[in-house]
Amino acid sequence: MLYVIGLGLSDEKDITVKGLEAVKKCERVYLEAYTSILMVEKEKLEEFYGRPVITATRETVELEADDILRDAETKDIAFLVVGDPLGATTHTDLLLRADARGVPTQTIHNASIMTALGSTGLQMYNFGQAISLPFYTASWTPDSWYDRLEENLRFGMHTLVLLDIKVREQSEENMARGRLVYEPPRFMNPFQAFKQMLLTETKRRNPEVDSDDEDAEAVLAAAADAPRFLDPERTLAMSLSRIGTPTQRIIAGTLAELEALDEEEFGAPLHSVVVVGKRIHPLELEFAGRWCVGGEQGKWWSVAKDVYGVERETFDY
Amino acid sequence: MLYVIGLGLSDEKDITVKGLEAVKKCERVYLEAYTSILMVEKEKLEEFYGRPVITATRETVELEADDILRDAETKDIAFLVVGDPLGATTHTDLLLRADARGVPTQTIHNASIMTALGSTGLQMYNFGQAISLPFYTASWTPDSWYDRLEENLRFGMHTLVLLDIKVREQSEENMARGRLVYEPPRFMNPFQAFKQMLLTETKRRNPEVDSDDEDAEAVLAAAADAPRFLDPERTLAMSLSRIGTPTQRIIAGTLAELEALDEEEFGAPLHSVVVVGKRIHPLELEFAGRWCVGGEQGKWWSVAKDVYGVERETFDY
Numbered sequence: 001m002l003y004v005i006g007l008g009l010s011d012e013k014d015i016t017v018k019g020l021e022a023v024k025k026c027e028r029v030y031l032e033a034y035t036s037i038l039m040v041e042k043e044k045l046e047e048f049y050g051r052p053v054i055t056a057t058r059e060t061v062e063l064e065a066d067d068i069l070r071d072a073e074t075k076d077i078a079f080l081v082v083g084d085p086l087g088a089t090t091h092t093d094l095l096l097r098a099d100a101r102g103v104p105t106q107t108i109h110n111a112s113i114m115t116a117l118g119s120t121g122l123q124m125y126n127f128g129q130a131i132s133l134p135f136y137t138a139s140w141t142p143d144s145w146y147d148r149l150e151e152n153l154r155f156g157m158h159t160l161v162l163l164d165i166k167v168r169e170q171s172e173e174n175m176a177r178g179r180l181v182y183e184p185p186r187f188m189n190p191f192q193a194f195k196q197m198l199l200t201e202t203k204r205r206n207p208e209v210d211s212d213d214e215d216a217e218a219v220l221a222a223a224a225d226a227p228r229f230l231d232p233e234r235t236l237a238m239s240l241s242r243i244g245t246p247t248q249r250i251i252a253g254t255l256a257e258l259e260a261l262d263e264e265e266f267g268a269p270l271h272s273v274v275v276v277g278k279r280i281h282p283l284e285l286e287f288a289g290r291w292c293v294g295g296e297q298g299k300w301w302s303v304a305k306d307v308y309g310v311e312r313e314t315f316d317y
Numbered sequence: 318m319l320y321v322i323g324l325g326l327s328d329e330k331d332i333t334v335k336g337l338e339a340v341k342k343c344e345r346v347y348l349e350a351y352t353s354i355l356m357v358e359k360e361k362l363e364e365f366y367g368r369p370v371i372t373a374t375r376e377t378v379e380l381e382a383d384d385i386l387r388d389a390e391t392k393d394i395a396f397l398v399v400g401d402p403l404g405a406t407t408h409t410d411l412l413l414r415a416d417a418r419g420v421p422t423q424t425i426h427n428a429s430i431m432t433a434l435g436s437t438g439l440q441m442y443n444f445g446q447a448i449s450l451p452f453y454t455a456s457w458t459p460d461s462w463y464d465r466l467e468e469n470l471r472f473g474m475h476t477l478v479l480l481d482i483k484v485r486e487q488s489e490e491n492m493a494r495g496r497l498v499y500e501p502p503r504f505m506n507p508f509q510a511f512k513q514m515l516l517t518e519t520k521r522r523n524p525e526v527d528s529d530d531e532d533a534e535a536v537l538a539a540a541a542d543a544p545r546f547l548d549p550e551r552t553l554a555m556s557l558s559r560i561g562t563p564t565q566r567i568i569a570g571t572l573a574e575l576e577a578l579d580e581e582e583f584g585a586p587l588h589s590v591v592v593v594g595k596r597i598h599p600l601e602l603e604f605a606g607r608w609c610v611g612g613e614q615g616k617w618w619s620v621a622k623d624v625y626g627v628e629r630e631t632f633d634y
Contacts, residue, residue: 009426013335016325016427020334084428086435092604096632099607109326109433109561110333111401111426114441118403119424124431128445129474155468157446244426287409290416315413 002069002098003078004085006110009244011040012048019108023049026078030056030068032091033167037185037270038082039245045080053080057168065097072103087112113272116243117160120250121287126279128152130160133273135188136196143200146229149275153229156279161197163188163271187269190239190251194259194273201230232256234307236276236300238288241266253293254303261293280304282313319386319415320395321402323427326561328357329365336425340366343395347373347385349408350484354502354587355399356562362397370397374485382414389420404429430589433560434477437567438604443596445469447477450590452505453513460517463546466592470546473596478514480505480588504586507556507568511576511590518547549573551624553593553617555605558583570610571620578610597621599630 003022008014015023023029029051031042038045046053056068056079068079085091085107098105118124129152131145145161152159169183205228229235232255239258241249249267251258276288285304289312292300304310320339325331332340340346346368348359355362363370373385373396385396402408402424415422435441446469448462462478469476483503491498522545546552549572556575558566566584568575593605602621606629609617621627 006428008333011335013338014333014426016331016333017337018328018330021330084432084435087432087441092435092438092600096600096604107436107561109331109428111323111428112432112441115401115404115429115431116426118401118409121409124404124429125447125449128469129472130442132442151472151474152445155446157468244424283409283413287413 001076002072002094002103002105003076003108004091004095004105005078005080005108006084006087006112007038007080007082008110009039009083009113009116010242011038011245012045014110014244016108016110019110020049022076022106022108023051023078023080026051026076027071028054028068028075029078029080030054031080032056032082037165037167039242065094068094069098069101069103072098073101084110084112084114087114111244113162113240113243114160117240117272117274119243119248120238120240120252120274122158122238122274122276122284123281126156126158126277126281126284128155128157128159128277130162132162133164133188133193133196135164135166135186135192136199141196141200141203143204146200146204150229153275153277156277158277158280159275161193161273161275163190163193163273165270188271189263189269190241190258190266190271190273191261191263193271194237194255197230197273198232198255198259201228230255230275232259233299234303236280236303236308238274238276238291239266240272240274242268242270243272250288250291251293252288252291252300254299257293257299276308278308280308280310282310283315285310285312286315318393319389319411319420319422320393320425321408321412321422322395322397322425323401323404323429324355324397324399325427326356326400326430326433327559328355328562329362331427331561333425333427336427337366339393339423339425340368340395340397343368343393344388345371345385345392346395346397347371348397349373349399354482354484356559382411385411386415386418386420389415390418401427401429401431404431428561430479430557430560431477434557434589434591436560436565437555437557437569437591439475439555439591439593439601440598443473443475443594443598443601445472445474445476445594447479449479450481450505450510450513452481452483452503453516458513458517458520460521463517463521467546470592470594473594475594475597476592478510478590478592480507480510480590482587505588506580506586507558507575507583507588507590508578508580510588511554511572514547514590515549515572515576518545547572547592549576550616551620553597553620553625555591555593555608556583557589557591559585559587560589567605567608568610569605569608569617571616574610574616593625595625597625597627599627600632602627602629603632 005019166186292298322336486500609615
């Protein structure tokens, strides 16, 4: 039996009782470690499970599925995934391979950022498709995520933005020399995410214009009138840091307010970002507003009223 | 401290280790029992926790929050919610009330249908906003869900349809007489959901036309040409039954194929439904196709190709 077991969001005790019972009886235990990380060392997991844990890297899972599935027809194997095993990143490929070999599988679900983002006070119902924001470089600023975001925003849906992590990155030199040496892991900070998102907004609005061109002014004028989906002063967003852990931190504000914060304000990884859609309910506004930049004097309330058209209501508790 | 603890999807062992440790030390333990149900009796939970469990009904949570929060400044109180506590139905109201009273809170997340639907093989990323389908009556067929569904389908997103449950329903007579007597619980079956969805599609396309009206023919002709978001023969969907439990069952097919199944095919509650969007990847198609009505001869593959424009690929395992 192949058990595909979610570990939840924070530490070793976020596994379910059912998941823990399964791990404890498995012959081999793999930990998928390239799409997310747990806030705890592997050694702590091993101690808690009473089992050695094999780190499965991208190469292992995609290329060495045979190793993972070896003897799984007769023995119990555990494949551990941070969050829900079929949530943000699905492991359907491994399940299909198991199926093709006649290996029975059982999926043990757990919390994922996809539902835990309810901690923001925003209703899961009001979220559209989730998007992933990759690390930009000087020459590579892939922005297909923007089209998905625009689709959500057109209909007033909120958007969860998953931020890139690089856990087994090779330097160009090491890659060229075929050395399997990896750089230290990198996790995108909301500070960088907001900067990248506003960069793409600017680029999309101002396609390169030759300043000698007589149409340049007209092009720029048209760009200025184009719908601005990410407006620094008029778009509300939130940062979600370490959701589900004891140091969880949420900050709300306009994109400009959030982008102006120090990187340190957001603290250690993991982070996500939410872009708030216009179909926001006063209760969502109130709940999230408790964490807004500048408190009662912040722009959260005035932008909600003037741009989103949602009046602050008084809730009597 | 108020602990708001998710119970996951199936039985008493789907609680996390962290959640279980919290419950065991709480003075009072409430179980929220109006938005979803666990597949296990309350007595089994009590035995597992070693604690009596108080059922919190809608009236309790909304009107008797004071009772729940009594002494929570100094004592530990648990509020248990099926799924993720802030997932499909948020309990933000209770958290805000706790906040207003200076009661510290801790949310312990868990799996929810919102992420467990990854079991279908469809990518969470490709889902738009979720919708809720209420029980229709002869005179009440509320269809605002259709607009949300249409927004998702326009951009090719998948849609999770949560099906109505009635766990503390009063008959009209009992309500009129003020008797707090409740009907047996009702859970919508996918069979009924597909029928209701197609009924709304038909109604939206054929607004009542006076047959004596000379424009009637033109109106009907226009309706026939209108985009048909839910087409019995051309829309793919899936039923999700008892997800996360040992008897989990998923069925895929066209709306017509699914609607033609016997109610018993889907088995016991709880159920949800998914409407498949056009932006479906061949791997999603393959994974979900393992459960399609009619197998290789079913319409799943031909509709995917002809209507969705997705060719079946061969995956080499």
